[in-house]
Amino acid sequence: MSSISYWIVSTAHFRILCWLRHSNMLPTPSTSHVCFDRVYEPAEDSFLLLDTLSSASESGFLKDRFNAESGAPPLVLEVGVGSGVVLAFTAANAKSIFGRQDVLTLGTDINSFACKAASQTVRTALNDNVNPASTFLDVVNGDLASSIRPHSIDVFIFNPPYVPAELPNFTHHDRYSVLPPGKDATSFEQDSYLLELSYAGGEDGMVVTNRMLNQIPELLDVGRGVAYVLLCAQNKPELVKEQIREWGVGWEAETVGSSGKQAGWEKLQIVRIWRNLK
Amino acid sequence: MKLLTLNFLTCAIKTCKTSPASFPLHPRDAELEIIESEINLPFLRNILPRLMWEEIRVIASELGLPSLPTTPPTREDLVEGASQAQATEQAEGEAVAEVEEVPSQTAKDLHRILLETGIKEGKLVCGNCAHEYKVMEGVANFLLPGHLV
Ligand SMILES: C[S@@+](CC[C@H](N)C(=O)[O-])C[C@H]1O[C@@H](n2cnc3c(N)ncnc32)[C@H](O)[C@@H]1O
Numbered sequence: 001m002s003s004i005s006y007w008i009v010s011t012a013h014f015r016i017l018c019w020l021r022h023s024n025m026l027p028t029p030s031t032s033h034v035c036f037d038r039v040y041e042p043a044e045d046s047f048l049l050l051d052t053l054s055s056a057s058e059s060g061f062l063k064d065r066f067n068a069e070s071g072a073p074p075l076v077l078e079v080g081v082g083s084g085v086v087l088a089f090t091a092a093n094a095k096s097i098f099g100r101q102d103v104l105t106l107g108t109d110i111n112s113f114a115c116k117a118a119s120q121t122v123r124t125a126l127n128d129n130v131n132p133a134s135t136f137l138d139v140v141n142g143d144l145a146s147s148i149r150p151h152s153i154d155v156f157i158f159n160p161p162y163v164p165a166e167l168p169n170f171t172h173h174d175r176y177s178v179l180p181p182g183k184d185a186t187s188f189e190q191d192s193y194l195l196e197l198s199y200a201g202g203e204d205g206m207v208v209t210n211r212m213l214n215q216i217p218e219l220l221d222v223g224r225g226v227a228y229v230l231l232c233a234q235n236k237p238e239l240v241k242e243q244i245r246e247w248g249v250g251w252e253a254e255t256v257g258s259s260g261k262q263a264g265w266e267k268l269q270i271v272r273i274w275r276n277l278k
Numbered sequence: 279m280k281l282l283t284l285n286f287l288t289c290a291i292k293t294c295k296t297s298p299a300s301f302p303l304h305p306r307d308a309e310l311e312i313i314e315s316e317i318n319l320p321f322l323r324n325i326l327p328r329l330m331w332e333e334i335r336v337i338a339s340e341l342g343l344p345s346l347p348t349t350p351p352t353r354e355d356l357v358e359g360a361s362q363a364q365a366t367e368q369a370e371g372e373a374v375a376e377v378e379e380v381p382s383q384t385a386k387d388l389h390r391i392l393l394e395t396g397i398k399e400g401k402l403v404c405g406n407c408a409h410e411y412k413v414m415e416g417v418a419n420f421l422l423p424g425h426l427v
C-alpha cells in the first residue's frame with residue numbers, strides 16, 4: 001500500500017475511533033481553545049490512554065488499589081500533558097476511574113504553551129461537572145518529573161515522544177518557549193520545534209521514555225504507586241517490559257491496552273508498571 | 279500556581295533531592311492572586327495526612343499570610359459543630375450528617391490558603407542550592423540548562 005493511501009485509510013479508521021468514543025463512553029474533554037500549531041493535538045495515542053484508564057479492567061484495578069482504606073487522596077501526575085486531554089479526562093472522571101472524588105491531579109510539560117493550554121482544558125472539564133469531581137493542582141513547566149518530590153506520585157501517566165526520529169536541537173529552547181518579543185504569535189521555526197518535542201524520541205523512539213522510566217522507582221509511592229506508559233511497536237515493548245521486571249523484587253509490567261493491529265503487531269500499547277510487594 | 283502544589287514539589291537539581299533543605303521551595307518576590315473555588319469538605323478532611331504542615335506554615339508566613347496554627351487541624355476541626363453532627367449521625371444514620379455538614383472557619387481558611395491563593399509572578403528558591411525558579415503567569419519553570427542537552 002502506498003504511504004498516501006495508507007494515510008487515508010488510517011485517518012478514516014481514526015475518525016471512526018473518535019466517533020465510537022463519543023457514542024458510548026465517558027465524554028472526551030473539549031480542547032477547542034488549544035492552538036494545535038504548537039501543542040500536540042489529541043490523536044489515537046491520547047485516546048488509547050483514555051480508553052485504557054476507563055476500561056472495566058483498569059478502573060477495576062485502580063478502584064481496588066485506591067479504595068478508601070488505601071489512605072489519603074491519590075495524586076495523579078501526567079508528564080507531557082500537551083493539550084491536557086488525558087489529565088482533564090482523568091480529573092473529570094475520577095469517580096468512575098478511581099471510585100473516589102478526592103483525587104489530586106498535577107501535570108508537567110517541557111512546552112510552556114502546552115502548560116497553559118492544558119490547565120485551561122482541565123479547568124473547563126471540571127467546570128462542566130456539577131459536583132467537584134477531583135482537585136486540580138497545576139501544570140508546571142519542566143523536564144519530565146524532575147521537580148516532583150520523591151515517592152509522592154500514586155498514579156503516573158506518560159504518552160511520550162515515541163517516534164524513532166532525531167531529537168530536536170534544544171539550543172534555542174528558552175527563546176522558542178515564549179512568544180517572540182513584541183509579537184503575539186509564534187514563528188514557524190518555533191512551532192516546528194515545539195511539535196518535534198512532542199513526537200521525536202531519538203533512537204528506537206526510546207531516548208526520552210528511557211530517561212523517564214529510570215526515574216519511576218524513585219517517583220512512585222512505595223505502597224500503591226502505579227504507572228501507565230504508552231509505547232509503539234518500534235519501541236520494542238517486549239524488551240522494555242522485561243527490563244522493568246528486572247528493576248527488583250516485585251516490579252511488574254503488563255500490556256493493559258492496545259490499538260491498531262497491523263500484521264499481528266499492536267501499533268500502540270499501554271504498559272502498566274507497578275510493584276507487587278505482597 | 280496554587281500553594282498546595284508546593285507540597286509536592288522540590289528542587290529539580292538531582293543532588294539536592296536528598297537534602298532536607300530542598301523542600302519546601304521558598305517563594306520570593308511573589309505577586310499573589312486569589313482565584314475563588316467551591317470548597318470541598320471531604321477533600322480537605324482527607325488531605326490532612328498528606329500535608330507537610332510545618333513546611334506549609336513556613337511558606338504561608340514567608341508570603342505574609344495570616345499565621346497558621348502550630349499543629350495541623352483535626353478532621354473534626356473542619357466541620358462546624360462536629361460533635362453535634364456525630365451525635366445525629368449515631369441516632370439517625372449517615373445521610374442526615376452529610377446534609378448538615380457545614381465547613382468551619384478553619385476549613386474555609388485552609389481552603390483559601392491551599393487552593394485559592396496562588397503565586398502569579400515571582401520566584402521559588404531552593405533552600406539547599408539557592409537556585410531560583412521563575413513563576414510567570416502562574417506557571418513555574420523548572421527547566422535547567424542541563425536538561426536541554
Ligand atoms: C505525544 S505528546 C502527548 C500529549 C498529550 N499527553 C496527549 O496524550 O495528547 C508528548 C508530550 O510530551 C511533551 N514532552 C516532550 N519531552 C518532554 C520532557 N522532556 N519533559 C516534559 N514533557 C515533555 C511534549 O511537549 C508533548 O506535549
Ligand SMILES: [Zn+2]
Nearest residue numbers: 289294404407
Ligand atoms: Zn537545589
